[in-house]
Amino acid sequence: MRAYFSDRMGAALLMAPLLLFLVLAYAWPFLGVVKWSFTLPTPGLGQYNALLTDDLVQSVFIRTLRIAAIVTVVSVAAAYAITVVWVRGTPVQRVIAEFCILVPFWISVLTRAFGWVALLSNRGLINTWLQSIGFISEPLTLVRNEFGVIVGMTHFLIPFAVFPLASSMRSLDDRVLLAARGLGSSRMRTFWSVFVPMTRSGIIGSALIVFVFSLGFFVTPAILGGGRSVMVAELIYLRIFQSPDWGLGAAISVVLVLFVGALMALLFRYVRPRQLV
Amino acid sequence: MPTYRPGPVSLILAALVALFLLLPLLAVIPVSLTPSRMLAMPSGELSLRHYRALIEDPRWINSILLSIRIGIVSSAFSTVLALCFSLGVWMFQPRFTAALVGFVLLPMVVPPVVSAITLYFLLTSISGFSAFFGYDTWLGVAMAHAVMTVPFATVLILVSLSQLDRRIDLAARGLGATVWERATRIIMPNIKFGIVTAALLSFVLSWEEIGVTLFITSVNAITLPRLMWMGLRDNIDPAIAALSVILIIITVLVLAVRSVVVRLRQE
Numbered sequence: 330m331r332a333y334f335s336d337r338m339g340a341a342l343l344m345a346p347l348l349l350f351l352v353l354a355y356a357w358p359f360l361g362v363v364k365w366s367f368t369l370p371t372p373g374l375g376q377y378n379a380l381l382t383d384d385l386v387q388s389v390f391i392r393t394l395r396i397a398a399i400v401t402v403v404s405v406a407a408a409y410a411i412t413v414v415w416v417r418g419t420p421v422q423r424v425i426a427e428f429c430i431l432v433p434f435w436i437s438v439l440t441r442a443f444g445w446v447a448l449l450s451n452r453g454l455i456n457t458w459l460q461s462i463g464f465i466s467e468p469l470t471l472v473r474n475e476f477g478v479i480v481g482m483t484h485f486l487i488p489f490a491v492f493p494l495a496s497s498m499r500s501l502d503d504r505v506l507l508a509a510r511g512l513g514s515s516r517m518r519t520f521w522s523v524f525v526p527m528t529r530s531g532i533i534g535s536a537l538i539v540f541v542f543s544l545g546f547f548v549t550p551a552i553l554g555g556g557r558s559v560m561v562a563e564l565i566y567l568r569i570f571q572s573p574d575w576g577l578g579a580a581i582s583v584v585l586v587l588f589v590g591a592l593m594a595l596l597f598r599y600v601r602p603r604q605l606v
Numbered sequence: 607m608p609t610y611r612p613g614p615v616s617l618i619l620a621a622l623v624a625l626f627l628l629l630p631l632l633a634v635i636p637v638s639l640t641p642s643r644m645l646a647m648p649s650g651e652l653s654l655r656h657y658r659a660l661i662e663d664p665r666w667i668n669s670i671l672l673s674i675r676i677g678i679v680s681s682a683f684s685t686v687l688a689l690c691f692s693l694g695v696w697m698f699q700p701r702f703t704a705a706l707v708g709f710v711l712l713p714m715v716v717p718p719v720v721s722a723i724t725l726y727f728l729l730t731s732i733s734g735f736s737a738f739f740g741y742d743t744w745l746g747v748a749m750a751h752a753v754m755t756v757p758f759a760t761v762l763i764l765v766s767l768s769q770l771d772r773r774i775d776l777a778a779r780g781l782g783a784t785v786w787e788r789a790t791r792i793i794m795p796n797i798k799f800g801i802v803t804a805a806l807l808s809f810v811l812s813w814e815e816i817g818v819t820l821f822i823t824s825v826n827a828i829t830l831p832r833l834m835w836m837g838l839r840d841n842i843d844p845a846i847a848a849l850s851v852i853l854i855i856i857t858v859l860v861l862a863v864r865s866v867v868v869r870l871r872q873e
Contacts, residue, residue: 545717
């Protein structure tokens with residue numbers, strides 16, 4: 330009995346500091362944000378009503394969903410191509426693929442966004458080169474629009490899409506591919522009818538991760554969108570700091586959390602967490 | 607047994623993706639060598655003036671030192687809290703473990719912008735009664751970074767604990783070791799690699815944190831990413847290109863050393 334008691338005390342003493350820290354520094358202020366959404370500027374459901382009626386907010390939500398959907402499809406497809414080589418290539422191909430995945434992964438989001446500015450802006454690498462060979466006379470607008478945002482976000486999210494795909498490709502049994510080939514299926518058909526369907530859990534997992542990340546993305550859209558292609562996260566920032574409308578910013582945050590929570594619930598319903606990593 | 611190697615089509619597609627991934631990192635190199643005051647490709651002569659600006663302009667040095675200070679404090683804080691919590695989970699396996707771990711992982715799962723507005727609320731509330739700990743102070747930033755990095759530290763330490771053989775702890779317990787002795791002399795020496803990794807990852811995440819930092823700083827606590835952000839939003843300062851080149855070189859070197867170390871450990 331004494332041992333049981335001291336076990337419980339030990340666990341409580343060890344776990345309490347972190348739990349207390351997060352309750353005070355995270356859970357409590359989050360409830361404060363929820364309270365803002367119902368009380369600022371006037372008590373009531375006014376802010377949530379505004380979310381449903383305000384044209385600007387609506388267009389930002391639609392743009393965010395559209396960009397997130399495009400980025401998800403492109404990133405997962407691109408990640409799939411490089412993951413195949415990373416997991417199943419020759420040793421040299423694997424090292425090269427790993428380098429190309431991990432170096433961008435560890436470099437800060439600001440540096441990567443800046444790299445795209447250096448490439449895509451009016452006096453950037455691509456426009457300078459196209460003008461010097463006489464292909465175009467006026468610089469193309471490649472940045473400070475939705476195109477730039479999609480390119481930058483896809484670049485940021487490909488490494489995140491790679492990891493779930495890699496684990497599902499690693500666990501795939503080679504004998505199944507061998508059987509398909511033995512039964513007379515072509516290389517192409519084996520890939521599309523056997524390999525791809527068997528990595529389905531990895532595809533679902535990586536698509537949901539990329540989609541969820543895209544919804545709350547802030548830095549890349551703010552830099553590469555140049556204020557013209559505002560997404561939800563930037564809208565929250567603008568509502569807090571530029572047109573002080575804390576209630577609306579808070580209400581958008583609450584809606585974003587609920588939406589992401591619902592998507593995560595969906596993820597764990599169809600893919601068991603262990604299949605993801 | 608034959609393994610299926612990717613065919614030529616896959617290799618070409620993968621090479622295109624690899625090029626896409628590396629291109630923006632390579633593009634900053636020529637920009638960093640431009641003699642121009644603005645963002646441009648160098649035409650003709652090259653110059654190191656933007657590298658010199660990094661050393662000579664006190665703003666860059668100050669923000670680098672501030673970022674290092676915040677990184678060390680927040681990483682130490684989050685690693686210690688994560689270590690204690692994970693030891694509690696592993697040694698005592700209390701009820702509701704799954705729910706408690708889930709709660710600790712929240713800052714990692716919630717969209718960063720929502721965490722940012724949450725921490726903005728926290729620090730502006732604290733600012734009401736403390737001038738040196740709250741909105742736009744380095745201690746406030748360090749605490750906010752600890753909130754954001756503690757889930758990652760916890761995951762890493764829990765993973766390395768899960769690979770530990772429970773019987774060595776049972777043996778120590780059977781021989782009469784106290785909880786403190788088991789934790790510090792049996793368990794921690796066996797997971798020290800995980801603890802060090804957790805501390806390093808926390809530091810790196812704090813060092814490059816920008817999403818939350820933007821919400822909780824204005825003019826005093828200018829971390830390095832915050833200064834880069836300011837230089838990116840208005841007139842694009844080519845000093846950022848020079849800084850980016852340095853950061854990319856450091857990353858490549860660290861990854862190369864790491865892969866050599868991993869390979870040596872495997873042999």
